[in-house]
Amino acid sequence: MSSISSISSSTPVSASRSRRQAALYHLRRNPLVTLGLIAATLWILIAFTSPLIAPFPPLQQDLAKRLQAPNAFFFAGSDELGRDIFSRVLWGSRITIPAGLSVIVIGSTLGVIIGAVAGYAGGLVDEFLMRLTELFMAFPFIILAMAVTAALGPDIRNAVLALSAVWWPRYARILRGLVLEVKSQEYVEAAHSAGASGAYILFRTILPNCIAPAVILATLDIGTAILSFAALSFIGLGPEPSSPEWGRMVSIGIHFFDQWWMWLFPGLAIASLVMAFNFIGDGLRDILDPRLRGE
Amino acid sequence: MSFFRYFVRRLLLVIPILLGITVVAFIIANAIPADPINANLPPNALNDEETIAAFRKKWGLDKPLHEQYLTYLGNLLQGDMGTSIKTRKPVADDISSRLPATIELATLGLVYGTTLGVSMGLISAVWKNSLADYVARVIALIGISFPVFLIALIFLNVFYAQLGIAAGPGRLHPIMRAPPTVTGMFTIDALLNGDWKTFGNALSHLILPALTLALYISAIISRITRSSLLEVLNQDYMRTARAKGLRERYVIGFHGMRNSLIPIVTVIGLSYGNLLVGSILIERIFAYPGIGFYMFRASTSQDFPAIMGVSLLFAFIYVGVNFVVDILYFFLDPRIRIA
Numbered sequence: 001m002s003s004i005s006s007i008s009s010s011t012p013v014s015a016s017r018s019r020r021q022a023a024l025y026h027l028r029r030n031p032l033v034t035l036g037l038i039a040a041t042l043w044i045l046i047a048f049t050s051p052l053i054a055p056f057p058p059l060q061q062d063l064a065k066r067l068q069a070p071n072a073f074f075f076a077g078s079d080e081l082g083r084d085i086f087s088r089v090l091w092g093s094r095i096t097i098p099a100g101l102s103v104i105v106i107g108s109t110l111g112v113i114i115g116a117v118a119g120y121a122g123g124l125v126d127e128f129l130m131r132l133t134e135l136f137m138a139f140p141f142i143i144l145a146m147a148v149t150a151a152l153g154p155d156i157r158n159a160v161l162a163l164s165a166v167w168w169p170r171y172a173r174i175l176r177g178l179v180l181e182v183k184s185q186e187y188v189e190a191a192h193s194a195g196a197s198g199a200y201i202l203f204r205t206i207l208p209n210c211i212a213p214a215v216i217l218a219t220l221d222i223g224t225a226i227l228s229f230a231a232l233s234f235i236g237l238g239p240e241p242s243s244p245e246w247g248r249m250v251s252i253g254i255h256f257f258d259q260w261w262m263w264l265f266p267g268l269a270i271a272s273l274v275m276a277f278n279f280i281g282d283g284l285r286d287i288l289d290p291r292l293r294g295e
Numbered sequence: 296m297s298f299f300r301y302f303v304r305r306l307l308l309v310i311p312i313l314l315g316i317t318v319v320a321f322i323i324a325n326a327i328p329a330d331p332i333n334a335n336l337p338p339n340a341l342n343d344e345e346t347i348a349a350f351r352k353k354w355g356l357d358k359p360l361h362e363q364y365l366t367y368l369g370n371l372l373q374g375d376m377g378t379s380i381k382t383r384k385p386v387a388d389d390i391s392s393r394l395p396a397t398i399e400l401a402t403l404g405l406v407y408g409t410t411l412g413v414s415m416g417l418i419s420a421v422w423k424n425s426l427a428d429y430v431a432r433v434i435a436l437i438g439i440s441f442p443v444f445l446i447a448l449i450f451l452n453v454f455y456a457q458l459g460i461a462a463g464p465g466r467l468h469p470i471m472r473a474p475p476t477v478t479g480m481f482t483i484d485a486l487l488n489g490d491w492k493t494f495g496n497a498l499s500h501l502i503l504p505a506l507t508l509a510l511y512i513s514a515i516i517s518r519i520t521r522s523s524l525l526e527v528l529n530q531d532y533m534r535t536a537r538a539k540g541l542r543e544r545y546v547i548g549f550h551g552m553r554n555s556l557i558p559i560v561t562v563i564g565l566s567y568g569n570l571l572v573g574s575i576l577i578e579r580i581f582a583y584p585g586i587g588f589y590m591f592r593a594s595t596s597q598d599f600p601a602i603m604g605v606s607l608l609f610a611f612i613y614v615g616v617n618f619v620v621d622i623l624y625f626f627l628d629p630r631i632r633i634a
Contacts (some may be wrong), residue, residue, distance in 0.1 A: 135315040138617075139610045140568030146575075146590075147320070147606040150599055151327035151334070221438060230442055231576055236595035250444060251595075254580055260452060265443030275440035282436075 030286065036279025043273050047093040054087035058244040067259050077261035079252070085261060088244035089269050095133045096273065099160050100226035106164035107225075108218045111171025112211070118172065119179030120202045130176065141166040142228050149237040156239045159232045163225065165221045171214055176208030185209075216288060220281035223274040230270045246270045296632060298625060305621045309614060316610045319369050324603050331356065334599040337380045376607070377600035379591065386604035389589060394608075395479025396466060397578070397585030401570045403501050404508030408570075409563055412513035416520025416559075419527065421547060431517060438514025447507045447577040454503060462499040464582035471496055490584045504581045512566040519562040523555035530554070556627050564620035571609045 027215045046053070055075075062082035070077045076086035118129035148162035182188065183206060191205045220292070229245035232238050241252065246266040253263025328334040332347055333355075341345045351357055355366035370376075375384040385565065415431040422428055454461040466471060466481055473495050474484040481497035528551060536546045574587030582588075586605060593601035625631050 059622070131315075135312065135319065138312050138316060138614055139319070139606075140572055140613050141607050142572045142573075143609050144319075145570075146594065147323050147603060150594065150597065150602040151323050153328075154594075154597070227440075229440055231444075234442070234444055234576060235591050235611065247442070250442070250448070254448070257452070257456075259447075263445070263448050267442060267448065270436075271441045271445060274442075275436065278436065278440050 005011055015147065022151060024230060030283045032279045033283030035143040036276045036283065039272060039276035040280060041092055044097060045278065046090055047097050050087075050090040050094060054084075054090045056084040056087040058088045059083065063225055067256070067262075076265045077259070079249075080256060080261075085249075085265055086248065089246070089265050091106045091244040092246045092249070092266065092269060093273070095156065095239065095243065096226055096229065096270070099156060099229045100222055102160050103163040103167055103225040104161070104218050104222055106146070108171050108214055108221075110164065111168030112175050112207075112214050115172035115175025116179050116202060116207055116210075119176035120183065120198070122208065126176070129172070136166060136169045142231060145228065145232060146235070146237060148267055149232060154213025154237045155177075156233075156243075156245075158280070159229060159238045163228055163232070167221075167225070171217065174213055174217065175210060178213065182206050182209050216284060221278075223277040223281065226270065226274050272285050301625050301631065302622060305618060309618050312614055316607070316614070317371060318364065320603060320607050320610075321364050324599075325360075325363060325367070328538065328599070335377060335380075337383070371607075376604040379593070379598055379601040379604075381596050381598040386601050389601065390586060390604055390608055392479070393584060393586045393589050396481075396583065397574050397587055399480040399482060400501060400504055400578075400585060401508070401528060401567075401574060401581065403505035403510070403607055404570055404573070405563075405567065407505055407509035408512040408566070409516060411509055412516025412563075413520050413559065415513065415517035416524065417547075417552075419517065419521040420524035423525065431521075434510075435514040435517045438512075439512045439518075442576075443511045443573050444576045446510055446581060447504070447580040449516055450503050450507055451580060461503045462496070464580075466497060466583060467493070468496050468500075474608055500583075504583055507577055508570055511573050512569050515566055515569070516559065518564055520555070520559050523558040524551055527551050527555045557624065560620055560623055560627060564617050567616040568609075568613050571612065575605075592597065 060083060062078070064082065065078055066080055066082040066084075067072070068074055070076045074084050074086065076084075076089060079085055079088075114129055114133070118126045118133075144166045145159075145162040148165055149159050152158040152162060179202075188201060188205055191201050196205070229238065231252075233245050233247035234251045234252065236248075239248055241248060246269050249266035250263045250270075253259070253266070256262045324334075325331050332350060333341065336346065336350060353366075353515060354370070355363045358366070374387045376390070378384065379386050379389055381388055415434065419428040419431045420586075430456050450461075451464070455463045462468075471493060474481060474488045474490055474497075477484050477487050482494055482501070485491075485494035485497055528547075533546060535552045537543070541550075574585060575590045576587070577583075578587030579591040586608070589601065590605040592598070593605065
């Protein structure tokens with residue numbers, strides 16, 4: 001595998017261009033990826049523009065108009081305090097999207113650093129870090145995140161921190177393996193003999209050559225991160241109850257089972273966003289793993 | 296390697312993991328909250344010097360951290376996980392009275408989920424790119440992308456409230472009485488009692504929540520089954536099996552499935568963690584009084600000792616299930632037996 005990648009990276013531009021063309025070709029042939037890209041872009045646009053496009057502020061109450069089914073005034077109905085569900089769902093994207101992305105960025109960075117240090121340092125450091133990784137993987141990770149959030153005190157920031165704190169082990173494992181592989185390459189030896197420091201070699205010479213798989217894994221993981229965040233806030237370990245956060249809205253909607261619009265629309269918002277990112281991630285994986293490509 | 300040696304060797308590997316889990320739980324419970332007393336006692340007990348002193352003494356809070364951990368471990372080994380703030384009862388008692396319900400649900404969910412997942416993956420792999428493959432993949436995609444609590448609400452709304460073809464919330468019809476407790480699992484207890492009516496009713500109440508969990512875990516199982524089987528189907532020995540005239544059913548069912556079982560069994564073990572998380576997310580919706588419902592209530596009311604107790608229990612169960620998977624490898628992978 002490594003020999004193939006080292007050959008292809010040293011071949012002339014035309015080869016890499018044709019590879020890119022092949023990737024684009026498969027991307028175009030997979031309509032689900034396009035659909036995912038459109039849906040994700042749409043949600044991100046909504047997140048930026050919801051203060052402008054939402055018909056109502058997310059917290060505005062109108063007790064006279066509580067629990068109304070979807071109609072021309074409240075497109076997605078109103079909740080138990082007469083707040084507009086449609087506006088709240090739009091506003092909710094401003095919580096969920098940044099939360100999910102933060103978990104991925106913080107968690108994967110942590111994993112990359114831990115894995116890279118373990119692989120590069122070797123010996124006792126490696127042994128200790130890898131046992132720690134195994135220990136974290138022994139927990140079902142959402143349950144560990146629940147315990148950590150409960151200990152920190154429930155709010156959005158703590159939910160994101162707790163999820164990031166349990167997110168890194170898989171990244172650490174993968175990175176360690178890659179670093180071990182790259183460590184023995186000649187250009188690393190060359191950097192050594194040129195007198196570069198350990199940190200320089202690790203972060204400037206080795207890491208750039210093994211970061212790609214971590215980026216791919218991170219893309220595949222965005223959907224899971226969003227679902228996990230929604231799960232935490234569904235059980236009350238996220239934002240406070242009045243917040244227009246989707247998981248929290250579904251959770252409150254349980255008490256209003258017959259007013260289906262109260263739980264269905266925020267739930268579908270989660271599902272559509274997660275599905276969009278999963279479509280993108282799946283397409284990416286199909287392109288990179290030809291064995292699974294549907295020929 | 297003999298089975299006994301393999302078993303003992305794996306078992307010895309589990310012990311440090313279990314100890315490690317207690318260390319992590321101890322750190323979360325004692326080092327993260329600003330004040331463990333605040334987090335672990337009900338608000339009205341915080342003015343009561345006597346209660347606070349007793350709590351301090353029991354958990355060794357006036358001693359150095361490593362002694363605190365040993366006290367914690369000692370209490371844990373005696374089955375003491377602290378006292379729930381909400382129910383005012385020992386967490387261990389709360390858990391043991393609710394655990395059978397969740398085991399019953401999770402087991403049925405696992406059976407449904409494995410059946411659904413493996414058959415969808417099998418169909419997808421054998422008839423690759425057929426209509427059936429696409430349908431199976433879309434179902435898997437929904438299982439992966441939809442929050443499990445939304446699936447639960449939709450199922451309950453459609454199959455119970457709208458169509459009326461499934462039993463509603465709870466473990467039994469409200470006018471029925473629970474069977475005499477032996478295992479705590481209503482279906483088994485009813486059978487032991489020879490009470491078919493209660494058995495049928497308990498089972499019908501399990502179907503919707505179990506199907507919800509099944510859809511949730513079958514997605515990942517079917518994906519792994521598909522890719523694992525696709526890899527095996529291209530192998531030379533598959534062609535050989537066909538060339539020597541074996542029936543297709545036998546080629547796929549025996550040579551194909553057998554060689555792709557290891558990743559499938561691994562992912563089934565891992566998805567047990569999803570079953571446990573799923574129970575937390577859906578039991579409240581089905582008003583199903585198990586551990587998941589208990590954990591849900593504990594989280595929404597910040598019942599910290601209860602949250603820690605359930606987390607610890609679920610981590611132990613998860614390690615136990617993956618230990619069983621490890622043991623299964625012995626039978627699935629001949630290389631282990633030869634080595």
